[in-house]
Each structure stands twice: as C-alpha cells, then as structure tokens.
Amino acid sequence: MTSQPNIGRGSPQQAGEVGLRQLLRSDPPREADMSGGWGGDSAPTQPLQAGRRPVPAAPRRVPGRRPMSGPPPKRLDAATVRRVGIAVGAVLVVAGLGYAVDWVLSSGEVPRGTVVAGVDIGGRSDAEADAALRAELEPRADRELPLRIGDVQTRLVPSAAGLAVDWDGTWSRIGTQPLNPITRLLSFFTTREVSIASVIDDSALQRQLTDLRVHDRPSVEGTIVFDQARPIAVPPVPGRVLDLAAARQALVDNWITGAPLDLPVAPAPLTVRPEAVDQALRDIAQPAVRAPITFAGKEAAAVLTPEQIASVLTFVPDGQGGLTVAVNQDAAIGLAAPQLASSEVEPKDATFAVSGGRPTVVPAVVGDKINWPKTFEQFTALLVAPGERTAQAVYERVEPKLTTEAVQSLGVVETMGSFTTNGFSGPSGVNIRTVAKKVNGAIVKPGDTFSLNDFTGPRGTAEGYVESGIIDHGRPSTAVGGGISQFATTLYNAAYFAGLEDAGHTEHSYYISRYPAAREATVFDGAIDLKFRNNSQSGIYIEAFTTDSEVTVRLWGTKTVEVESETGERTKPTEPNTVTLPKGKDCIASEGAPGFTTSDTRIITDRKTGREVSRRTRTVKYDPVPIVKCE
Numbered sequence: 001m002t003s004q005p006n007i008g009r010g011s012p013q014q015a016g017e018v019g020l021r022q023l024l025r026s027d028p029p030r031e032a033d034m035s036g037g038w039g040g041d042s043a044p045t046q047p048l049q050a051g052r053r054p055v056p057a058a059p060r061r062v063p064g065r066r067p068m069s070g071p072p073p074k075r076l077d078a079a080t081v082r083r084v085g086i087a088v089g090a091v092l093v094v095a096g097l098g099y100a101v102d103w104v105l106s107s108g109e110v111p112r113g114t115v116v117a118g119v120d121i122g123g124r125s126d127a128e129a130d131a132a133l134r135a136e137l138e139p140r141a142d143r144e145l146p147l148r149i150g151d152v153q154t155r156l157v158p159s160a161a162g163l164a165v166d167w168d169g170t171w172s173r174i175g176t177q178p179l180n181p182i183t184r185l186l187s188f189f190t191t192r193e194v195s196i197a198s199v200i201d202d203s204a205l206q207r208q209l210t211d212l213r214v215h216d217r218p219s220v221e222g223t224i225v226f227d228q229a230r231p232i233a234v235p236p237v238p239g240r241v242l243d244l245a246a247a248r249q250a251l252v253d254n255w256i257t258g259a260p261l262d263l264p265v266a267p268a269p270l271t272v273r274p275e276a277v278d279q280a281l282r283d284i285a286q287p288a289v290r291a292p293i294t295f296a297g298k299e300a301a302a303v304l305t306p307e308q309i310a311s312v313l314t315f316v317p318d319g320q321g322g323l324t325v326a327v328n329q330d331a332a333i334g335l336a337a338p339q340l341a342s343s344e345v346e347p348k349d350a351t352f353a354v355s356g357g358r359p360t361v362v363p364a365v366v367g368d369k370i371n372w373p374k375t376f377e378q379f380t381a382l383l384v385a386p387g388e389r390t391a392q393a394v395y396e397r398v399e400p401k402l403t404t405e406a407v408q409s410l411g412v413v414e415t416m417g418s419f420t421t422n423g424f425s426g427p428s429g430v431n432i433r434t435v436a437k438k439v440n441g442a443i444v445k446p447g448d449t450f451s452l453n454d455f456t457g458p459r460g461t462a463e464g465y466v467e468s469g470i471i472d473h474g475r476p477s478t479a480v481g482g483g484i485s486q487f488a489t490t491l492y493n494a495a496y497f498a499g500l501e502d503a504g505h506t507e508h509s510y511y512i513s514r515y516p517a518a519r520e521a522t523v524f525d526g527a528i529d530l531k532f533r534n535n536s537q538s539g540i541y542i543e544a545f546t547t548d549s550e551v552t553v554r555l556w557g558t559k560t561v562e563v564e565s566e567t568g569e570r571t572k573p574t575e576p577n578t579v580t581l582p583k584g585k586d587c588i589a590s591e592g593a594p595g596f597t598t599s600d601t602r603i604i605t606d607r608k609t610g611r612e613v614s615r616r617t618r619t620v621k622y623d624p625v626p627i628v629k630c631e
Contacts, residue, residue, distance in 0.1 A: 223277065369395065411537070452529060
C-alpha cells in the first residue's frame, strides 16, 4: 500500500495545499484513522493479516443520520494541490501589483465615479475638480430657483436666502482615495453621488420662508349665508400652509440643483366641522326665518320680517367645531326702534322761559324709554321658538339730568348782565343766528365754568354754519363759521357786566371798530375759546336772540354787584404795511388801519353797600391792519 505524503505545518506552501484540498472536496474533511480509513461515519477496520487485503468493517449507524452510500470522495494528489496553490498565489500577486499600481497612479486625484450636484469630478486632480465645481456651482447661488407651493409657482434666489456652498464641508464629504480594494475595483463600474454641504444664514433663510407664507391659502370656514330670507349652507374649503420646517430642509438639501423644487405644505386647520354646517342650517338658520318676530310696545309694535331677521344674523365658529349665531344688535335696534319711537317719552331737563320780562321755570319731563339691550335678550330664543314669536318691549324710567326742583333752587329771578352788538348781514348773520340758537337756554350752575367751544361742539357745515368773512394774518379772508367772534364778543360783555369771573378769552389781533376796544373776544373752532366761571351764589340762565342785524345776550340770575368799565387812552400808534396781491377771489382789497395800545378797567362794587369789590385793568395791543391792493 502506497503511503500519502506527510503534510504538516512545516511550510506555508504545504499549509496552503491542505487548505485548498479541503476547499475543493465535495464533503467536509474527515479525520483519517491510523490505518488510512475514513473517520466519522466508518467503523474501525479489522487487523491486517499477512497476504490479505484489509476488509472494512460494516458501517456503523449513527442515530438520526443516513448511512453513506457509494465510495468515499477521491483525494487530490499533491501535485494538483501544488498547482492550484501556485495559481491562487499568482492571482493574489497580480491583484496586489494592480492595487499598488492603481494607488500610485490615482494618488492626488478625486476617487473615481464621484459626482457632486451633477458635476462628474471623478479621476480629476483635486485642483482641477475644485475649479470645475466652483465654476459650475458658485453661480447657482445667484440664479433664481423655481419653486412650487401647491398650485402656486414662484421663485427664490438662494444667496438672498442665505444659502451658499460650504467648500470645506463639501470636500470633507468627497473624501480621499479609498483603501478598500473592493471599493476601488467597484469604482470602475459605479458612480458615487456626493451632496454638497451648505453655509446657512438662518435669519436670512427664515425671512425668505416667512415671505413665502404670502402664498398660504387659509381654509374657508363653513358657514350659513342668506339670500334674502333663504338660508344657504356654505361647506368648508380646506386650505394649505407652507410647512416651514420641512420647506427649510428641502431648500437646504436641494437648492444647489437649480431644478424646480416642490416645497412641502401642510393642510390649514379647519375650525368648523363639515357636519356642523348642516346642523346649524337645520337647527338655527331655517327656523330663524320661518316667520316674523314681533316686539310689542305701549300701543305700538315693532315687526321684523324674515328678510330683516336674515340681515342681522351671521354664523361664527363656536370654538368647539360647531357654528353659533351672532346678532348685529345695533342693526336690529335700528330696524325696530323707529317703529316704537312714538311709544317712548324723551326725558327733558327743567329750564326757564322768559315771559313778561321775567324768567319762569319750565318743569322737567321724566322719560319712558325702551331698554333695547334688555329687550333683545329675548331675540335669540325667539329665533328657534316653535310657537308664537312675540316678546314684550322692556321700558324703563329715565330721570332728567336737571330736575324741576334743582332749577327752582337756582335763584334765577332777574337780569345780571346784558349786551348787544350789530352790523352783520349775509353769511355772518347765518352763523351768528345759528350759534345764538345753540347757546340760548344754557344753564350754568354756581361754581361751574362755561366754555363756548365745549358747549357748541364743532362748528362746521354739518352743524349749519356757512363760509363767511374773517381776518387771517391781517388780511381779509373767508372761512366756515366766520362771524361767530361777534357772538363771542357779545357773550363776553354780558358776562363782564354780570360781574362773572373771566376764565380765559383772547382779543382780536386787529381792532374792529364795532367792538369796544380792549373789551372784546375772538374764538376759533378747537383752538381759541371763550370761558367764564359762575362765581355768584345763583345759577345763570343764558338767553340769546337775534334780529336781522343785531344779536343780544342776556344773563339771568340774582344780581348782587354793579359793574363799571373805563377805557384807557390809545397810545403807541403803528402804521400799516401795504400788501399787493394778484387779482382774484383770494385777494380782498382793504384800506388798512393803524395799530395802537389801549386798556380797559373793570370796577365791581357791591350792589347793596356800594363798596368796591374789585378793580382790574387789562392792556391790549392791536396790530395795524395791512393795506391790501389787488393788481
């Protein structure tokens, strides 16, 4: 029997041959027994006898395994193993030489198959690749990037949004030549996509994203509208809003491509559930307009028709996914109040009427008015009431501000002071009569201050005043309300001679001959006022009336003092300047007048004793009135 060569661990070649033999066998290697038989599934052989071949023992059965059938696999002879080992070694040597050559040749180059944002830079030197990338990618930051937000198309410039290429970060992602031989081998047949790294200005990007919110489409909430008296359900329409976080990430990841970019959107919230609209239509809107609603008053009634009811109703979200009805109460009152106005009694303050040369008290009137807010507390319930739709108007007593008893206690019994001016006509007369009618009947309680501007309020065309002549910076001009200064002068002098306290007045800048010098007043709406304080023990009732060319103001109360006026000499005269203007409506010719300084002294004495109570002098400087020529 020929023995097998002894292959041990003495040499790498022998070890390699053993390994190859094991890899090439069809079954896993089994350990051979000392007689050269197969171990594992074979039973021990019988002892050899001289001149006889060894007879293998019967195979031993192993529980759970099928016995081997057929002859054992053939072993490779040593020469074959040696040849295979040499071949494998040669392949490994060639592969190693190829790896080394490829490593040397590709040193300093970008790894093969590398593509950055669509730019193939694989196999180029680092410098060439960097130049190619910068030439291609840097301009993209300043190009408009097409965007789609839902069905809206818009554009954005990446650089304006704070986006640019982070070159250091991008080259870190590109990396260097791989060490793995398999990776190097595959690079001949595949490409590697590398995304850029971006420099991000967060504030600029946030501003751009916020600006893009203009394209948001808010949801249209479901509601109920009326076509005259017919309610119509309007279903909700879901909207969409820009998903800021996702849109930011999409821009950062994809801006460099320059390709149209769909920015993510999210559905806009809906406050009202679709089924709530149908419920509001069925439960509120339809019953609300099925019949008129009536508010019964005292010998009168206010009826709101279905069309009128519909006009004051709106439906709004209730905060819980449903709809609730809202009533425009002011509009509803505007429809109902005129129908019940005849049943109400307006409160009136007590006042005075001058008859037979003396004032008499006109009693106050207690009001009986409808409290409309309380009345309309019933309105919502009436909208869905199944039966009669009638409610009672709620009346309440309204006391006057000035009662009869209060007026009787004021001590208004005689004239305290009176004054009359004249010389007006035309538009000035209209304004003077209008303001006199407004002030007539005013009552000033003891200690109170009367303000002409506060009492009359605005004096414009809406209040019945017209454009009339005034003096503006020394030149004749016109303005709405012109002429009221004559009434102010008349009122001032009546208070002057009644001995009332001057609480503030302003003389004209230019002297007007029909007024007493240094004892006159001007007013201007909202700017220059006339005030006096009632420093007497009685109330003051102001009577003001006009004729065609005169206005008189008379103050009634209890007279306790006598008043005397002394006018001073005119001093320090000043001559007027001459102003020449183009002819036209803006030029009103004037002969002018000199200016001067003068004074007035008011002397107040006690009516009963004649004792002097006070003596006050007021000095006034009047400017010259310019001479105006129209050429």
